[in-house]
Amino acid sequence: MSKLTHCVYVLFSLKDKNFYIGSSSNLKSRLTDHFNGEVKSTLFRRPFKLIFCEYFLSKKDSLRREKYFKTTSGKKALKLIIRKSLDELMPKLVSRNANSV
Numbered sequence: 431m432s433k434l435t436h437c438v439y440v441l442f443s444l445k446d447k448n449f450y451i452g453s454s455s456n457l458k459s460r461l462t463d464h465f466n467g468e469v470k471s472t473l474f475r476r477p478f479k480l481i482f483c484e485y486f487l488s489k490k491d492s493l494r495r496e497k498y499f500k501t502t503s504g505k506k507a508l509k510l511i512i513r514k515s516l517d518e519l520m521p522k523l524v525s526r527n528a529n530s531v
Contacts, residue, residue, distance in 0.1 A: 435455050435487070436453065436455050436485065436486045436487070436488065436489045437453065438483070438484045438492050440508065441472070441478040441481070442516075443472075443478055445477065446475055449505070449508070450475065451508075453492045453493055455489065461480060464476075464478055479519065
């Protein structure tokens, strides 16, 4: 049986309250890079919480899923998937925007 090695992950910035969506074949290493400020695109958005991760057999599938989550409809779907987690992270903002999702 093949190993699930490719993942799509979503980080939630505790600073700007926005998502960072990425993919990796080594999640532990990639998260370490983000958390230590070694990724240019997330350097000034730290600290982060990992709030979603989805594994795939195929790198192509994980990249397709990452691309989808970066679209408007993908962001809406993602917010529905992780709505309870978002409610724990920012209850006032989620309750105000509940009707818009």
